[in-house]
Amino acid sequence: MADSQDQLLALLGEELKQPLVAIAQLAELQSSDDIGIQAKRALRTIDNVLLYKRVSSGQIQMALEPIHVGSAIQEVQHRMKPLLMQQGCRTELYISSGLRPVDVDKRLLLGVVESLWQAFASALPQKAVLQCHAKKTKNGIRVSLSSTSTTFETVHFKKVNNDSSQPLAAFAGPSADMLAAQQLCTLLGAQITKTSRGIGVTLTPSKQLQMV
Amino acid sequence: MKQNILLIEPQQIIASNIEQTLQNFSITTVPTASSGIRASSETAFDLVIIELSLGGHSGLEFLYEFRSYADWQGIPIVVFSTVKLPETVLHSRSWKALRVAEYLYKPTATLADLKLAVEKQLSVLQKT
Numbered sequence: 001m002a003d004s005q006d007q008l009l010a011l012l013g014e015e016l017k018q019p020l021v022a023i024a025q026l027a028e029l030q031s032s033d034d035i036g037i038q039a040k041r042a043l044r045t046i047d048n049v050l051l052y053k054r055v056s057s058g059q060i061q062m063a064l065e066p067i068h069v070g071s072a073i074q075e076v077q078h079r080m081k082p083l084l085m086q087q088g089c090r091t092e093l094y095i096s097s098g099l100r101p102v103d104v105d106k107r108l109l110l111g112v113v114e115s116l117w118q119a120f121a122s123a124l125p126q127k128a129v130l131q132c133h134a135k136k137t138k139n140g141i142r143v144s145l146s147s148t149s150t151t152f153e154t155v156h157f158k159k160v161n162n163d164s165s166q167p168l169a170a171f172a173g174p175s176a177d178m179l180a181a182q183q184l185c186t187l188l189g190a191q192i193t194k195t196s197r198g199i200g201v202t203l204t205p206s207k208q209l210q211m212v
Numbered sequence: 213m214k215q216n217i218l219l220i221e222p223q224q225i226i227a228s229n230i231e232q233t234l235q236n237f238s239i240t241t242v243p244t245a246s247s248g249i250r251a252s253s254e255t256a257f258d259l260v261i262i263e264l265s266l267g268g269h270s271g272l273e274f275l276y277e278f279r280s281y282a283d284w285q286g287i288p289i290v291v292f293s294t295v296k297l298p299e300t301v302l303h304s305r306s307w308k309a310l311r312v313a314e315y316l317y318k319p320t321a322t323l324a325d326l327k328l329a330v331e332k333q334l335s336v337l338q339k340t
């Protein structure tokens with residue numbers, strides 16, 4: 001039963017890509033940016049859900065390498081910029097200097113950050129500021145998102161605890177992006193939690209470089 | 213005289229979008245791998261654009277068959293596909309043996325990216 005559900009999900013994901021690609025292309029031909037931005041947003045959600053399925057089923061192997069969190073965040077910020085600009089919103093990055101790289105599969109890390117970013121964007125009111133933090137903590141490198149003008153927590157969670165050691169759960173309402181972020185996090189051996197700096201994930205610095 | 217491009221694309225709307233983007237070329241559009249092989253035997257193409265996710269024989273099977281013919285060795289191939297190929301595949305020996313000139317992932321690549329890739333490959337071809 002679980003296998004056929006997985007198969008259906010994979011099939012659905014791949015099938016949905018086609019009309020969404022067609023919509024994004026038609027938007028490009030007609031210079032209709034707004035439509036294209038939403039189509040690409042949906043395509044990213046599908047890709048991140050499928051990524052989780054493929055890695056967790058062993059279809060593709062994880063490739064661990066030391067990744068600089070700051071550059072990963074900047075890459076995601078660049079991709080997300082049109083989506084946030086569409087809402088009149090902007091992003092502020094607070095990336096601590098001297099952060100050590102983390103040992104992760106780059107696709108998974110980008111998938112987690114991207115999914116969280118999109119989930120946050122869906123809850124942002126017009127002209128809000130999304131803040132992305134990356135800093136060293138006693139448990140590792142923390143990447144988190146926050147905004148002073150969002151009801152993000154009440155949109156996406158039935159119950160939010162402020163205990164940063166406890167993973168967030170109990171999603172409320174549709175949030176494929178949040179679910180994708182959570183699932184991808186489990187593959188990274190991490191969990192989505194909440195701290196004073198927002199909702200995010202704590203990653204372990206690279207062991208490869210620690211040995212150097 | 214317009215350069216000839218073979219487009220193997222099963223989705224009619226996407227095919228139409230690509231034809232509109234590449235108006236300066238003569239495009240022959242077919243929906244399947246086998247019709248692509250048939251078309252290649254009837255017309256001398258300067259470049260092939262292919263979606264890997266095809267009904268019947270896959271785009272990958274087309275690539276293997278296409279590259280098995282001596283006459284078509286020099287024809288550049290641009291893969292424009294919804295199939296997301298991991299880096300390990302793109303750097304593999306078997307993929308490199310297919311001599312795909314460019315691989316573009318449809319969900320993130322624009323039609324403008326495709327046009328640039330096509331123009332680049334055809335200008336490389338003209339110089340050789």
